[in-house]
Structure formats: C-alpha cells, structure tokens
Amino acid sequence: MPLTMENGLLDLTPDLLTALDDDGTIVRINRACQELIDFSQGDLLGTQYDKLIHVSDRDMFRDARQAARELGARTRFEIRLSRKWGGYRSAFCTVAYSNEESLFHIGARDSEDYKKSENEIKRLTDYQRRLLAVAPNSVYSLSVDDFQIIYVSENVQDLMGYRAMDFQDKGFWPRCIHDDDRGSVFAIIPDLIDRGSISFEYRFRHANGSFRWVRDELKVLRNQEGRPTEIVGSWTDITEKKVLEQQMLQSAKLASLGELAAGIVHELNQPLSIIRMASHNALDALQNPNCDVKFLCERTRKILNQVDRALKVVDHIRIYGRKSDLCLHELSLHQPLDSAFSLFSEKLKFQCIDVLWDLDISLPNIMGDATGLEQVFINLIANAIDALSDSQAADRAIFVTSRYDRNTRTVSIEIGNNGPAIPEESIGRLFEPFFTTKPSGHGTGLGLSISSRIIQHHQATISVQSNDQQTVFLLQFPELQIHQGV
Numbered sequence: 089m090p091l092t093m094e095n096g097l098l099d100l101t102p103d104l105l106t107a108l109d110d111d112g113t114i115v116r117i118n119r120a121c122q123e124l125i126d127f128s129q130g131d132l133l134g135t136q137y138d139k140l141i142h143v144s145d146r147d148m149f150r151d152a153r154q155a156a157r158e159l160g161a162r163t164r165f166e167i168r169l170s171r172k173w174g175g176y177r178s179a180f181c182t183v184a185y186s187n188e189e190s191l192f193h194i195g196a197r198d199s200e201d202y203k204k205s206e207n208e209i210k211r212l213t214d215y216q217r218r219l220l221a222v223a224p225n226s227v228y229s230l231s232v233d234d235f236q237i238i239y240v241s242e243n244v245q246d247l248m249g250y251r252a253m254d255f256q257d258k259g260f261w262p263r264c265i266h267d268d269d270r271g272s273v274f275a276i277i278p279d280l281i282d283r284g285s286i287s288f289e290y291r292f293r294h295a296n297g298s299f300r301w302v303r304d305e306l307k308v309l310r311n312q313e314g315r316p317t318e319i320v321g322s323w324t325d326i327t328e329k330k331v332l333e334q335q336m337l338q339s340a341k342l343a344s345l346g347e348l349a350a351g352i353v354h355e356l357n358q359p360l361s362i363i364r365m366a367s368h369n370a371l372d373a374l375q376n377p378n379c380d381v382k383f384l385c386e387r388t389r390k391i392l393n394q395v396d397r398a399l400k401v402v403d404h405i406r407i408y409g410r411k412s413d414l415c416l417h418e419l420s421l422h423q424p425l426d427s428a429f430s431l432f433s434e435k436l437k438f439q440c441i442d443v444l445w446d447l448d449i450s451l452p453n454i455m456g457d458a459t460g461l462e463q464v465f466i467n468l469i470a471n472a473i474d475a476l477s478d479s480q481a482a483d484r485a486i487f488v489t490s491r492y493d494r495n496t497r498t499v500s501i502e503i504g505n506n507g508p509a510i511p512e513e514s515i516g517r518l519f520e521p522f523f524t525t526k527p528s529g530h531g532t533g534l535g536l537s538i539s540s541r542i543i544q545h546h547q548a549t550i551s552v553q554s555n556d557q558q559t560v561f562l563l564q565f566p567e568l569q570i571h572q573g574v
Contacts, residue, residue, distance in 0.1 A: 104169075104179070104196040107189075108137050112153070115191065124179070124198060126172035137194065142168035142176055149181070153192055156185040166199060228255070230306075230319035235277065237261065247325055249295025266291035266299055272416035272455045275568060276547060277306075281316055284308050289326065289545060301330040336538060356401055359394035366390045414545050416455040418568055421490060421501055422447060424458045428465035429488075432473070436486075441476055444487040451490050454499050454565045460542045464550075467535040468503045468561050475507035475559065487558075497567040504560035510552070518552060 104124050107116040114132050121127050125140065138146050145167040155161040162184045168176035178199040185192055226244040230237055240252040254260055265273055269290035280286050285307040291299040306321045370387040373379055429436075429443065436443060469486070476484040489502040510518070519540040543550045548565040 102197070102201065104194075106137065106194040106196075108153075108192040108194060110157075110190060110192075112136050112138055112192075124196070125169050125177055131172070140170050142170070144168075149183070152181075152183040153185075156183045156192065160185070167196075169196065225322050225324040228321050228323065230321065232281070232308075232316045232319060235319070244323070247323065248292060248300065264293040266293070268415040268417075271418070275416075275455050279566075280306055280319065281308055286547070288547065289330075300325055301327045333541065356398055359398040359401075362394045363391050363398075366394070414457040414460045414542065416457055416546065418453050419456050419458055420451060420453055421456070421461070421499060421565065422451065424456070424461040425465055425488070425490075425501065427458070428462045428469055431466065432469050435473065439473060439476070439484065440481040441473065441484040441486055444485055446487070446489045448490045448492055451492055452499055453568045454546070455568055456546055456565070457542075460545070464539040464542050464563070465503070467539050471535070472503065472505040472507070472559075475505050479507050492567070499565045499567055501563045501565075502560050503563075504558050506558050509556050510554040510559055515552060515554060519550070 102120055104120045105118045106114055109115050114135055114137055117129055117132050121132055141149050148165060149167060152163045155163060164182045167179060167181050169179050171177055179196040180199055182195040226241050226247050228237055228240040236258055237255045240255045242252050244252055273290050276286055276288055287305040289301060289303050292302050294300050303324045303326045306319055308316045309318045309320060311317050366387045370384055373384050472486045486505050491500045519536050540550055546565060551562050553560050
C-alpha cells in the first residue's frame with residue numbers, strides 16, 4: 089500500500105515512515121521523526137535522507153534503494169540515524185519502491201524497541217511451547233486443501249513416541265492407524281469442512297509397536313467471509329478410559345445374556361427335542377429286519393438340520409458374548425437388528441407381543457460395529473418388553489421402522505412400543521449411568537448409558553419421545569459416503 093501521509097493514522101505509529109523521490113529527497117515524513125531523532129517534520133522535508141545516515145552506512149542504504157527500484161526487492165537492515173542534538177540512534181530500516189508514485193518508501197524502527205518486541209514474541213513463544221510440552225494432549229494443524237499436517241506440538245513424542253517431524257511425511261499418520269479403524273476414519277474426515285468440527289476415536293500404533301486408543305477432535309477455522317483458512321486438532325490418549333469402557337460393555341453384554349437365558353434355552357430345547365425324537369425313530373428303524381433306508385436318510389437329514397439350527401444359536405451367543413473392541417465396518421443396520429430380534433423370538437411369543445415391521449429395503453449402508461449395535465438393539469427391545477408387561481396381552485406391540493433421509497443423508501431406526509409413557513421428569517435422565525425407571529432389583533441402569541456411548545462412537549445420535557400412545561427411541565446414523573482419493 090503506498091505511503092499516504094494525509095492519513096492521520098500514520099502519525100500515530102512509533103515507526104519513522106518516509107517517502108523519497110528518485111534523488112533521495114524527503115517528500116513526506118510522519119511525526120515519529122520528532123521522537124526518534126529529535127527533528128521535526130519541517131526540519132526534514134526537502135532534505136536528503138542520506139544526510140541523516142551515518143557515513144559508514146550510506147553505501148548499504150544506496151544499494152538497498154537500487155535493489156528496490158531495479159529488482160523490486162524489499163530489504164531490511166540496521167543503520168544509524170543522526171540525532172538533532174548530536175549522536176546516533178540505531179534503527180532497523182526497510183526500503184521498498186512504488187512504481188505508481190515513483191517514490192521510495194522507507195520505514196525505520198528503533199532497534200532497541202524492535203529487539204524488545206522480538207524478545208517478547210520469543211518469550212511468549214517459549215512460554216506456549218513449555219505449556220504444550222506438559223499438556224496432556226497434543227495439538228496440531230492441517231492444510232485446508234489436502235489435510236496435510238502443517239504443525240504438531242512437540243509433546244506428541246511423550247504421547248506416541250514419535251518426533252513431531254515424523255508427521256510431516258504425508259503417509260505416516262494413515263499408516264499408523266489400526267487396520268480395523270482406518271476405513272471409519274477416512275469415511276468421516278472428508279465431511280469435516282461441511283460439518284465444521286468432528287471428533288472420533290481410533291487406535292494408533294505407538295513407536296514401541298503397541299496400539300493406543302486416541303480421541304481426535306478437529307475444528308475448521310474460517311475468515312470473516314466464512315472461507316476455511318485452517319484446521320486445528322487435539323489428540324488425547326484415552327487408552328485407560330477405553331479399557332474401563334470395554335469392561336463395562338462386556339459386563340452389560342453378559343447381563344443381557346443372563347436376562348435372555350430362558351429364551352435361549354427354549355431356542356436350544358426345540359432342536360434338541362426334534363433330534364431326540366428323530367434319533368429314536370432311526371434307532372427303531374434300524375432294529376427292524378426290513379429296514380427302510382429312505383426313512384433312515386430322512387431322519388438323519390432332519391437330525392443334521394436341527395444340529396445346524398442349534399449350532400447357529402450357540403455361535404450367535406458366542407460371537408455376541410466375546411470380548412471385542414468397537415470396530416466400524418460397512419454394514420446394513422438391518423443385520424444387527426434382525427440378530428437382536430432373533431434372540432427374543434420365543435420371549436415375544438410367550439408374552440403375546442406383536443412386532444410390526446416397516447423397513448426400507450433400499451436402506452443405505454453405514455459404518456458400524458455389528459456386535460455393538462446388536463447390544464444397543466437388545467437393550468431397547470428388552471426395555472420395550474418390560475414396558476409392555478403391565479399392558480393387556482391383546483394390545484401389546486413393538487414397532488420397528490427404518491428410513492433414509494436424502495436431505496440430511498441420515499439413516500434412521502425407530503424402535504417403539506405402545507406401553508405406558510415414561511414420566512416426563514425421567515426423560516432427560518434416561519441416558520445417565522445407573523439411572524433406571526425400573527423397580528429396585530430390576531436392571532442396573534447401565535443399559536441406555538452404554539447404548540448412548542456406542543451410538544456416539546458411530547458419530548450417530550439417540551433420542552426418545554414418549555406420550556400416552558407410544559414411546560419411541562430414534563437412532564440416526566450418517567450415511568456411508570464413498571470418497572475418492574482420500
């Protein structure tokens with residue numbers, strides 16, 4: 089911007105601002121000359137700037153003027169300026185040339201003030217560095233254009249054992265993410281600019297070869313026009329928290345299996361009873377001298393079919409009950425939903441509860457953990473059954489709906505029942521740990537709290553509405569987005 093002495097703001101700056109013509113004559117100068125070198129504006133206008141400069145520094149100043157005019161260079165150096173009453177003041181000087189005005193623009197700042205400013209900036213920078221070094225989380229920044237890491241705080245070495253410079257390699261961060269988590273991470277990141285901020289959890293390989301759980305929180309910074317300028321992030325080690333959380337998840341799983349035990353036993357009793365009957369039939373046939381081979385083959389096939397049926401139940405329980413981390417993969421929400429309801433089939437029949445289905449068969453896939461979502465659905469189904477226990481048998485119903493909203497790109501599941509309403513004062517506390525509306529001795533109060541945590545891990549939401557007609561739990565998941573080149 090050209091030096092405009094008519095602008096009164098320039099007279100307020102402590103820097104000496106001067107405009108020279110091609111001969112080096114001062115044509116404009118601000119009032120800082122009075123404080124810096126004791127001369128008034130009237131003393132200096134029309135004089136040669138060179139005369140203010142110490143003889144030993146004049147050649148350096150002339151070379152800078154030449155480079156500014158001929159090469160367009162903007163140079164900075166230290167010179168000594170004459171004071172009106174004798175002596176010199178050291179100043180940092182900047183020289184630039186304006187082709188539009190055919191004028192040299194000179195800026196000079198007292199060296200002592202400049203060094204004080206530099207020292208203050210260094211002091212603040214060192215202070216920030218010390219704070220970051222002892223912070224429990226590591227901070228970083230990313231390029232808006234390609235998500236390339238620009239800066240990582242040095243305490244990342246305490247967190248993960250790597251040097252900050254290691255992250256400058258564009259492929260380093262993705263390589264260290266656990267194979268089971270990489271897909272879900274890259275499914276979320278491309279939506280960051282639109283969403284403004286995201287947070288997610290994944291496993292990252294420590295320098296010692298082990299994997300640590302981290303919570304990654306990213307936020308987009310924007311300028312006054314709303315354009316994104318930078319992405320800043322915070323990285324926190326949550327391994328210990330995840331271990332405790334996993335223990336709670338496992339305890340809740342086993343508790344739900346205990347509640348389902350009666351139904352599971354019935355599921356196994358049916359194939360076992362058929363196997364026993366078919367085995368007796370086959371044994372009787374074998375004792376007959378005129379053994380019917382066709383009949384024996386039929387009985388044997390029946391036995392094998394029922395064995396497969398029993399094994400499927402056992403395998404389902406084994407997979408559901410085993411300890412595992414939440415790992416997101418592409419799946420249809422209908423898969424864990426069907427699996428959860430299969431465990432309640434006998435209990436639903438016994439309690440005369442109708443299940444009314446309204447599913448969107450073209451429902452898009454999501455990134456999800458099948459076992460974790462099955463645990464959520466099991467909890468919601470069990471709660472619905474409990475809520476219906478005091479209703480008339482002929483009126484008991486659970487309704488299940490799946491929908492896709494193209495505008496918000498969300499996939500939703502609703503699980504509701506027509507039992508009594510949840511008290512209004514309890515609605516806001518349903519997802520609190522250990523809170524329950526059930527009688528004492530029934531339930532731990534952890535089911536919905538853990539379900540909420542699982543849903544959050546999926547970047548999804550869970551909410552509830554309840555009135556005299558129905559109670560509905562709504563789960564909303566982001567649609568799986570396929571991004572190229574991420």
